Amino acid sequence: MATVAEALNLALDHHLSGRLEEARLLYGRILEVDPDNPHALHFAGLLAAQTGAVADGVAMIGKAAARLPLAADIHGNLGKALMALGTPDGAAQAAAAFRNLLALQPDGAGDWFALGGALIETGDGPAAHRALTRALTASVATDSEPLAEAFERAGMLLYAAADWTGATEAFRKARTLAPQRAEAHRKLGAALAQTGDPEGAVEALDEALRLDPTLADAQTNLVHLLVTLGRFDDAERAGRRAVALDPGNADAYGNQVPLLEQTVRVAEALRQCGRAMRIAPQRAAFHRNRLSLLLHEGRRDEAVAAGREAIRLAPADAEAHLALAVALLASGQLREGWEEFEWRWETRQLDPVHRAFPQPQWTGGEDVAGRTILLYAEQGLGDTLQFVRYAPLLAGRGARVIVGCSPALVRLMERVDGVSGAVAWGGELPAFDLHIPMMSLPRAFATDLDSIPAAVPYLRADPADVAAWWERLPADGRARVGLVWAGSPRTVRGVASPIDRRRSLPLAALAPLADVAGVRFVSLQMGPGAAQLAEAPAGMDIADPVAGVRDFADTAALAETLDLVITVDTSVCHLAGGLGRPTWTLSRADACWRWLGNREANPWYPTMRVFGQDRSGDWSGVVARLRAALTDFVAMHGHVS
Structure with a gap:
């Protein structure tokens, strides 16, 4: 009578020779005799997964891994079987299995690649990027197409999470691994645009289009980047090509709007914006762009309506709220405008670090008598000069007012009525109890057209x-x-x-x-x-x-x-x-x-x-x-x- 070991070797020979039914029957007999045999569980589980019974295979290989926790190959095969389930939970468990494998043998490029793939399926872009980078470091092959594709997928996760730097790094690696992949260049261009590198983005998109001139998205994205760089003629040519490549793409028309607006062709910009809106009426960005164009033409009531529609479509779109604020303020609806204007902090236009103080922000209701309040500049010099007019009102309520501003304004700010001191913004600040950014002062004082503090002079020269x-x-x-x-x-x-x-x-x-x-x-x-x-x-x-x-x-x-x-x-x-x-x-x-x-x-x-x-x-x-x-x-x- 054959021993279990001999039977297992015979079953494995059947398995490797493609006699799968004979292997399955023999694995089953072995497990009837020795139900906890980790090797029989491992190979029987592999066969089950191979022949479509993936869940059964996962269960058997999992038991084998529990009995042989130091067997790296079992953890690796468990991860692969879990990935074959095709579920988010399976991917998460697969990542754990691959981590167990790598704890035992940390230098396998393929194993890091497998972990990266599992992490991509779980949606963990940063961890996937790290794993794939380890795979790249461990691998002797630098032109791996699958690894390039994996870096692209990790990059897309990072991009979706607004980790523009991480996405850029991932797409750069994908491009290095597969320099002939036009998509890698296109995605890199998109990420570079988000990092504020329009020149790099244009270079990447140009290369993508050299490799594949039919990439409509790359052509469309080129338009606004070229406008940013002031290359208006190139942007116009790119816009025409984008429409030719994909006349049904709303962005092919919408991305031309800033070009036309900046070259003072407002009527044409409105037409292109209208075309984009007809294709994609639910895109809040197009309504926001239309708002700006309507303000160009002095159609302020229509601009307000466009802003409200943008917010209806995208209630959390900070740029839409800020655009509506501008339209409301321009039309004299100051109270609502100031409320919407607070959304500026949620956009990329301002650095929220400026107001990361442990002290609370004054919002208008709190008593300021006997307290020191910091008014600080957040935007341009003109904004500081306009809104420091509120300092005397705060002083009139008993506050000690300190102004944080550009060094070029310090001497002038020190002479404003009610200002106890002025400091150069960015330097060391004195002690204070409350703070408020300059352009939030009108909201705090509930300013409307009839209550603008307009007594002049409030600025005084020496x-x-x-x-x-x-x-x-x-x-x-x-x-x-x-x-x-x-x-x-x-x-x-x-x-x-x-x-x-x-x-x-x-x-x-x-x-x-x-x-x-x-x-x-x-x-x-x-x-x-x-x-x-x-x-x-x-x-x-x-x-x-x-x-x-x-x-x-x-x-x-x-x-x-x-x-x-x-x-x-x-x-x-x-x-x-x-x-x-x-x-x-x-x-x-x-x-x-x-x-x-x-x-x-x-x-x-x-x-x-x-x-x-x-x-x-x-x-x-x-x-x-x-x-x-x-x-x-x-x-x-x-x-x-």
Whole structure:
């Protein structure tokens, strides 16, 4: 009579030779005699899984693993059988089995690959990426197509979890393993776009399209990246190719909208947006894009409706809430606008670390008497200059007010009524009890159109600095008019921001002002735009004292010596308005929300007059009105030529 060992060897010979029914019967007889034999359980379980009885196979191999916990091959085969179940629970148990295997023999590239595959099925992208990286490190083969595919799948999990860096690393490895896989390049491009590397993203997508020119998604995604880089002609060509490749893809039309908006083709942008919405009416992003276009055309009520529809479709879309906030504020619906504006912290536009304080944020209801409150800058210089007006109101409630701001604003902020001290943002902060970001102050004070704290001046220059500027620019009987014609370019990789391109105009465009008698212009222009002074319009007498300007306290003192400030929508308009100086603000057609659709009189600044464009990109009408108004201003104030 054969021994169990001999029977097991015979059964295994049947099994390996393809005589599966003979092997199954013999494994069964062995287990009748020795039901706990781990080897018989292992091989019988493998045969069961191989012939379709996967659950039975898992049960038998699991018993074998429990009896031989140090047998690496049994743990490996258990993992494979569990994966064959095709269930999330099976994948999770398979990952545990592969980990047991790797604890016994940690150098097997295939085993790490198997663990990575199991972890992908469980949805654990970071762990899968780590396992696959170990497989790559352990493997001598660097062109493995299956490993490349696994890295792609892990990358997609990381991408879905918004781990853009992890996704980028995974897709880079996939591309290295299989450089001819167009999809690896496409996915890498998508991840790089999310990390804020448009150049790298374009390079990856270009390579994907070189390998496979029919990749419509790659062509579509190229459009907005090329717009980001200011490559408008290339973006237009990419947009045409995207539509040709997939005319039923809503994004092929929707991604052209920012290009058309930034090149001031708003009507065409609305048409493309409409095409995208007809294909995918449930996409909140298209309604959000339409909102922006409607604001361009001054259709503020329709813009609000578009924002509400975007939020109905995607209630948690922070960008949609922020877009609605802008439309509400621009239409004068301030109370609701401030509420929606709080969603800005959930977008990628602001860094929430700025307000990661242990102290609570003041929201308006708490008593601040006897407490120190930090007001801090969160966005641009102009925003700080506009909203520090609330500091005296807080001081009036008994608070000690500290302002955290740009170093360029510290000296000026220290002179605001009610401000006890100002510190450069990013440096060491003094002790405080409460905090609030500057642009949350209107919400905290429940500000509406009728309750804007508009008493000016709330900004004040140092009288000694003002006297010094009077000496530098002595009066000669002419009206002294400050000029700012360009905003801050805020370049990203050398490309000016779209808003700055629309709000700025060349100094040459102001040439019609040159022959207004009785005017002496004074440049307040900082940054790259100041270089245009070298080619100032003929006959335009422009003094340029800004070399002596150290910060906004100096600019404020200089502005106090002027009869009028003419400026594009940049920080100087808020400075001059807050000082109570006569201020004329030149505003683009798609005006910033605070100008309320380019109303000539603005409730935030009683001494300001807004000159808004009639058409996007066309400053000629603004300059013509400006020339007439300046002529009247000089005559009214009795200045001599």
